[in-house]
Amino acid sequence: xxxxxxxxxxxxxxxxxxxxxxxxxxxxxxxxxxxxxxxxxxxxxxxxxxxxxxxxxxxxxxxxxxxxxxxxxxxxxxxxxxxxxxxxxxxxxxxxxxxxxxxxxxxxxxxxxxx
Amino acid sequence: xxxxxxxxxxxxxxxxxxxxxxxxxxxxxxxxxxxxxxxxxxxxxxxxxxxxxxxxxxxxxxxxxxxxxxxxxxxxxxxxxxxxxxxxxxxxxxxxxxxxxxxxxxxxxxxxxx
Numbered sequence: 001x002x003x004x005x006x007x008x009x010x011x012x013x014x015x016x017x018x019x020x021x022x023x024x025x026x027x028x029x030x031x032x033x034x035x036x037x038x039x040x041x042x043x044x045x046x047x048x049x050x051x052x053x054x055x056x057x058x059x060x061x062x063x064x065x066x067x068x069x070x071x072x073x074x075x076x077x078x079x080x081x082x083x084x085x086x087x088x089x090x091x092x093x094x095x096x097x098x099x100x101x102x103x104x105x106x107x108x109x110x111x112x113x114x115x
Numbered sequence: 116x117x118x119x120x121x122x123x124x125x126x127x128x129x130x131x132x133x134x135x136x137x138x139x140x141x142x143x144x145x146x147x148x149x150x151x152x153x154x155x156x157x158x159x160x161x162x163x164x165x166x167x168x169x170x171x172x173x174x175x176x177x178x179x180x181x182x183x184x185x186x187x188x189x190x191x192x193x194x195x196x197x198x199x200x201x202x203x204x205x206x207x208x209x210x211x212x213x214x215x216x217x218x219x220x221x222x223x224x225x226x227x228x229x
Binding site: 033035037039043044045047050089091093095101102103105107108110 | 146148156157158160163165170171203205207209211217218220222223225
């Protein structure tokens with residue numbers, strides 16, 4: 001089974017600064033999808049950004065962008081101009097293109113935003 | 116127009132009781148899931164159904180029994196509740212193939228066993 005590793009259980013960032021959350025994964029597949037989910041204190045899981053492995057261009061959604069390094073099996077999330085509302089748990093997830101109904105989640109990174 | 120809904124959102128019960136959590140999705144997805152999130156926020160897959168058929172059944176006590184009456188519903192029944200069952204349970208759905216869709220999650224059910 002694929003594994004997803006988030007090596008930073010906790011991170012903090014000053015408001016308006018930039019922070020990068022790490023994610024690595026292990027797979028032998030060439031086609032797959034990667035996601036970052038945000039879970040604020042309300043506990044609702046919200047999709048932040050997605051990346052298709054066949055695309056070389058890094059995905060961007062407003063202040064959120066990823067650094068996708070396929071060879072290194074790395075998928076980090078960069079949050080620019082951090083806001084208080086960004087404080088949440090962030091989960092990295094992997095979805096196989098072969099077995100499309102199986103998702104693998106990392107253990108999460110708790111992000112604190114300091115005013 | 117909620118995509119994935121769960122009821123109830125909170126459930127407090129005594130040890131030994133039997134309880135159910137219901138989940139419905141109106142996205143037309145063919146796959147539904149149950150996850151357990153413990154106090155450390157780890158998300159653990161419990162079950163997955165594709166078109167009403169069980170496809171993922173992780174190591175979960177057989178006190179937990181999922182039931183999918185149709186592909187839009189996946190309920191979770193728990194017998195003889197134990198203290199360790201206290202957690203947040205998430206239902207989710209996705210489309211299996213030919214799609215880049217992510218999983219859509221319900222709001223979660225916080226189960227507290229006293």
